[in-house]
Amino acid sequence: MSDKIRYIREVCVAMIDVPYLYVNLTALCCYIFIFVTFLAAKKNPDIKYFIVVMGGFILWTGGSILMRLRVFPGITFWFLVSIMSLFALAFLIFLFISSFARLKGFFLKAVLAGLTFLLEILTALGLILDAPSMLVREDGGIVFVYDIGWPILFPCLFFLFYIITMVFVFRHIIKEKGMSTPGLVYIIMGCCAVLLGNMLQLIPGNVFPWDTLSGIIFAFLLMWALYKKRMFQMRLLISRSVVLMIGALLCILAAAYFIQPLSVFLDVHYNLSGSAITTIVAVLFSMVITAVFVMLKKLIDALFTREEQQNRLLKRFSTEVSQSLNTGEVMRKLIGIIKEEVPVGCVYVCLPEDNVFMASYSSEQLVKKRFSISADNPCVKYLRANGQYLLLSDFRKDPLYLSIWKSEKELFQRLSLSCIFALKDGDNIVGLILLSDKEKGVNFSYTELNFLETVSSIASIAVKNAGLYEQMYRE
Structure with missing residues (x-):
């Protein structure tokens, strides 16, 4: 030893x-x-x-x-x-x-x-x-x-x-x-x-x-x-466990650097007994721990309340669309949950129709906008090969953007589009979600993009099921 x-x-x-x-x-x-x-x-x-x-x-x-x-x-x-x-x-x-x-x-x-x-x-x-x-x-x-x-x-x-x-x-x-x-x-x-x-x-x-x-x-x-x-997302770096660990470190530092000097100060200046000093230090340290706990609780509530809200919305949305076999109803619920959680100006949903994606549903009920995006549009090719969404601010720097027709570029500008999500069935794209600029022109956060990815995945399954049911009903 x-x-x-x-x-x-x-x-x-x-x-x-x-x-x-x-x-x-x-x-x-x-x-x-x-x-x-x-x-x-x-x-x-x-x-x-x-x-x-x-x-x-x-x-x-x-x-x-x-x-x-x-x-x-x-x-x-x-x-x-x-x-x-x-x-x-x-x-x-x-x-x-x-x-x-x-x-x-x-x-x-x-x-x-x-x-x-x-x-x-x-x-x-x-x-x-x-x-x-x-x-x-x-x-x-x-x-x-x-x-x-x-x-x-x-x-x-x-x-x-x-x-x-x-x-x-x-x-x-x-x-x-x-x-x-x-x-x-x-x-x-x-x-x-x-x-x-x-x-x-x-x-x-x-x-x-x-x-x-x-x-x-x-x-x-x-x-x-x-x-x-x-x-x-930056919140990954400040999870609940990390916040609590920081709080514990603050308390340990307080104990290491303040308890002994405080005890000496009380003994020298007030000539208190050992038991009185211990009581005062214990009370003050308890107050510090309580204050740290209250602040950390408020911080945790501020950081994680939105995530819990999103989880509730996703659970509700998944339950509702899984019980519906009507494409129109699924699309309306899809647009509704996006507008409820993400502050975008307008949401458009385009569904495949004769080798194009035709605008079929919109959050602007009073304004009927009929437009289409070709199935061989570079945006569609990018989504098919690279993922579930693209941000137009990033895509404009990609060489593929140069091959978009001028009329489609003007369409994107007229609609103030900033983000496109794909509804995917395997490698096939069964729909497009077009999102206009966010309010105040701010960028999409990681949390919002992750939420929209999950919503798109749920909606893709619901659209597929509704389409199969409607096809069987017509036959």
């Missing part, structure tokens, strides 16, 4: 001696928080690659921290974990950017994977860089000194090749989709931050972990890029 206590004491002393260790610890906590949070997100290729990138950051930073603390099995082991994770991160980030921008390039990925694997093997064999030696400074602080030789040119050329590749990738994305591609500017900013942080790290005599700090900035910019692309 004494050996374990001595070992823990040495680790604690090491935490004090290592300069700026709090930066690394803060980075590690941020990475773990983001990693665990996104494990609960709705998975798609972008989210999966982002989770893998965060795993690489955790290994890189965690290995660096454990190396500096001289934790078992030793400096060399944790150095290899950290440096090999850093080399792998370049390839993982490239995979994330390729997925984000929908780039193919299998040959380029294979080449980069081969180069990364070769560098990892050379690093594991100790041919690139040896583990650092520990040096105690005059003020008692501990720094790690690397013996850098000519083999370091290999990772330098490796990263230079990645930088050139990234520049060409970003150039291709900007040329094809424009600089206003959702989230692109934040990825570019994140890559520049990492590059700048690692350049500052090379300044002679520098001991501040600029590379780790830039990693924090990079991770949050990548996360913001995913949010701008509407891959997840």
Whole structure:
């Protein structure tokens, strides 16, 4: 037992001696928080690659921290974990950017994977860089000194090749989709931050972990890029459990930093007995906990009430349309639930008719608008291949938008359309939901798009069932 206590004491002393260790610890906590949070997100290729990138950051930073603390099995082991994770991160980030921008390039990925694997093997064999030696400074602080030789040119050329590749990738994305591609500017900013942080790290005599700090900035910019692309909702980061955890941490910090000073203050200035001091501190601390609980309860109610309301609406809508075998009734309920939850100007539903999608239902009952969208419209092709909805503000940056007929572009402008949802039966589109601009011109949120996706899925099944019944009735 004494050996374990001595070992823990040495680790604690090491935490004090290592300069700026709090930066690394803060980075590690941020990475773990983001990693665990996104494990609960709705998975798609972008989210999966982002989770893998965060795993690489955790290994890189965690290995660096454990190396500096001289934790078992030793400096060399944790150095290899950290440096090999850093080399792998370049390839993982490239995979994330390729997925984000929908780039193919299998040959380029294979080449980069081969180069990364070769560098990892050379690093594991100790041919690139040896583990650092520990040096105690005059003020008692501990720094790690690397013996850098000519083999370091290999990772330098490796990263230079990645930088050139990234520049060409970003150039291709900007040329094809424009600089206003959702989230692109934040990825570019994140890559520049990492590059700048690692350049500052090379300044002679520098001991501040600029590379780790830039990693924090990079991770949050990548996360913001995913949010701008509407891959997840920000409320995912502040779930009920996270809010309660923050409240618990606030109470622990209050206990750690205020109870003892408050007890000393009461003893010195008022000369109270031990029992009186304990009672006063307990009452005040109870008041603090109560105040924190009330504030957190209000915060939770504000954050999650809308989700509960949406769940009630979806349950009611699903029950009502499942009991109806009339297409018109299903469409009216569909328009009703959209207008009730999403503040859009107008809702149109177009159903297939003679190789076009004809406007059959509208939320504007007094204004009859008859128009059609051809079945081979680029918007329909995009929906058939890429998902359940498209935002016209994003679709205008896609090359497919250029092939839309001028008359249909004018139709979209006249109707002030901003979003199109597809009613799908497998790979077939059995209807289109056209949504005009939202009130006050604000963008659709992730929560609203997720709600509309669910509504569209429910309506698709109801339309299919109603259509089969009506066909059997006619026969």
